[in-house]
Amino acid sequence: MKAAVISAVCGLTIWSLAACSGPLEAAPPAPKVASARSGVEDIPGAVLIALEGTEQTADQREQDRRKAYDDQRVQLEPMAKGLSDAVRAGKVDLDGYLSSSQKYVIGSETKIDPSVVTAVNQTYGPGIQSAIASAVNVAGVGGLLQQTQVATAPGNPPGGGGGAAPNGGCCTAQHFQPPWSGLYEEGDFGARAIRPGPTTQLEARVRSAIAAAPHRLEQSGLLITVPSTAGRVSAAATLDTSWVIGLSGLGYAHVWLGLDMSVSKPDGTVVCRAPHLEQDNQWTWAGGFLTLSDHRPGPTIVRGCSFDRAPGDPTEYSVNVAASSDGTFIGFSGGYGDYYVNLGVVDVVACD
Numbered sequence: 075m076k077a078a079v080i081s082a083v084c085g086l087t088i089w090s091l092a093a094c095s096g097p098l099e100a101a102p103p104a105p106k107v108a109s110a111r112s113g114v115e116d117i118p119g120a121v122l123i124a125l126e127g128t129e130q131t132a133d134q135r136e137q138d139r140r141k142a143y144d145d146q147r148v149q150l151e152p153m154a155k156g157l158s159d160a161v162r163a164g165k166v167d168l169d170g171y172l173s174s175s176q177k178y179v180i181g182s183e184t185k186i187d188p189s190v191v192t193a194v195n196q197t198y199g200p201g202i203q204s205a206i207a208s209a210v211n212v213a214g215v216g217g218l219l220q221q222t223q224v225a226t227a228p229g230n231p232p233g234g235g236g237g238a239a240p241n242g243g244c245c246t247a248q249h250f251q252p253p254w255s256g257l258y259e260e261g262d263f264g265a266r267a268i269r270p271g272p273t274t275q276l277e278a279r280v281r282s283a284i285a286a287a288p289h290r291l292e293q294s295g296l297l298i299t300v301p302s303t304a305g306r307v308s309a310a311a312t313l314d315t316s317w318v319i320g321l322s323g324l325g326y327a328h329v330w331l332g333l334d335m336s337v338s339k340p341d342g343t344v345v346c347r348a349p350h351l352e353q354d355n356q357w358t359w360a361g362g363f364l365t366l367s368d369h370r371p372g373p374t375i376v377r378g379c380s381f382d383r384a385p386g387d388p389t390e391y392s393v394n395v396a397a398s399s400d401g402t403f404i405g406f407s408g409g410y411g412d413y414y415v416n417l418g419v420v421d422v423v424a425c426d
Contacts, residue, residue, distance in 0.1 A: 113270040117256035120340040120392040121295035125258040125268050127342045128293050128396065132266050136289075139400070143287040146326070147404055150359075154325035154405025157206060157360055161324060164205025168324070171198040172406055175322035178364050179281055179408045182320055191320075191364040202324070202362035219360035222321065224367075225352065245425040250298050250393075254417045258396075260291040276415040278399035280329070282322075282408035293396035296420050298337075299389050304424035309337050309346075309393050310378030312418035317372060317411065319356050321365040325405020328357035331413045332398040335377035337391050345391070346379035353413075361407050372414075378421075393420050 114122055161168050174194045181190070206219065253272035260266045273294040280288035300307050313333075321327040331354050336347035356367060377395070399411040 114256070114268050116270040117268075118295075118297040118390075118392070120338065120388075120390050121255045121297055121394075122268070123340060123342040124295050124336075124338045124392045124394045125256055125293060127338070128258055128291075128394075129260075129266055129268065132260055132264065135260075136264055139287055139289060143402060146402060150326045150404045153359070154407070156209065157324055157362075158406055160209030161202055161205045161362070164201060164208065166198065166201040166205055168406075171202065172323060174198070175324075175364065175406075175408055178322050179320065179410050182318075182410050182412075183281065186318060186320075186366065186368065188366055188368075191366045195363045199363045206360060206362060219358075222356055222358050222365050225355040245423055246301060248298070248300075248422045248424070250296055250420040250422065252296070252417050252419065254294040254296045254395075256294055258291075258293040260289070262288055262290075274417055276395065276397040276413075276417065278331070278397045278413040278415075279411070280399045280401045281410040282327075282401060282403045286403055288401045289398070290400075291396060291398040293394060294417060295392040295394045296417070298391050298393055298420060298422050300383070300391070300422065300424040302389055303426050304383050304389075306380065306425040307337075307383055307391075308378060308380040308423045309391070309420055310376050310422075311335055311393055311395055311420045312374065312376050313395065314374050314416035314418060315353060315372045315414065316370045317354060317413045318370060319354060319365075319367045319409070319411050321356065321358055321361060321407070321409040323403070323405070323407035323409070324361050325407035326357070326359055326402070327361050327407035327409045328402040329409050329411040330355040330357075330400055331411060332396075332400070333377065333415065334394075334396045334398075335379065336394045337379060337381060338394060339388050340390055340392075345383075346381040348377045348379050351375075351377070354411075358407075361405075365409075 178190055178194065253274050255272065257269045257273045276292040276294060278290040278292050280290050282288060298309060317331055319329045321329065330352055333351040333353060336344050338344045395417060397413055397415045399413045401409055401411060403409060
């Protein structure tokens with residue numbers, strides 16, 4: 075039975091590299107994928123430099139993710155194995171449940187159907203819940219392990235800042251309209267690319283069918299100009315956001331979404347940035363049921379920051395926005411996160 079379950083999971087995805095390759099072995103080194111770029115000379119210089127700056131730090135981010143995943147495997151894999159043993163001992167059709175979980179995640183690539191979630195949970199949920207509760211043997215703990223934990227940002231998060239004119243100085247307001255320029259894409263195993271052309275939406279989507287710790291980041295920029303007399307500058311980007319998160323399988327499943335905004339000089343120096351925002355962050359320690367959290371449409375937010383400008387400083391800057399989606403799946407768990415950010419107008423206030 076155990077071999078059949080592992081075969082059912084490993085034959086289709088890499089949801090649980092641990093279940094397929096041994097409990098405590100580190101994942102093999104990721105293959106290096108060459109960066110793709112063509113026609114990037116058409117991207118405004120300040121924007122391109124900012125995109126290249128993000129690309130240059132991709133290796134470190136990948137190393138940090140891999141270390142975090144390996145550390146979590148050591149901590150959480152024994153619990154995930156215990157859960158699968160308990161469910162199997164409870165005479166639950168684990169093969170059927172895992173197969174349904176896989177179909178849910180893969181099918182969500184093209185269609186998200188709430189009725190599938192309801193049907194699978196009604197079929198397998200009570201038996202899995204009973205098996206976990208019996209194994210834990212402490213009232214309420216099984217339910218806590220299965221519960222979905224959510225840390226969602228407020229609807230109007232801090233960091234939309236502008237800032238008052240210093241000493242009541244004279245200010246001018248400008249509105250820079252989309253589309254934005256260029257697109258940096260970063261995915262699993264070091265894959266990355268910079269593409270030219272207009273960009274209206276960032277689309278960061280991950281699924282457990284791709285990797286045990288899937289990752290996706292996209293970034294674009296909008297060139298702004300300020301008067302040569304400006305001493306204090308505030309820039310704020312209006313962004314329409316929406317997302318869907320689904321968790322499935324049995325074991326630890328975690329999906330979170332990130333959003334970053336900054337302003338940089340033509341040489342890539344970041345002059346200000348808004349606080350990092352996690353618009354949603356969902357996980358379950360045990361799983362055993364399918365979840366669907368659909369935020370379409372989602373909130374319109376403003377992310378901004380301010381900086382001081384000295385005489386002789388550049389008058390051109392790049393406003394940069396990056397959206398990311400990440401997942402961690404340990405045991406026989408899976409899931410997905412689809413994150414969409416529509417890039418809107420950038421309002422700039424420059425004060426003498």
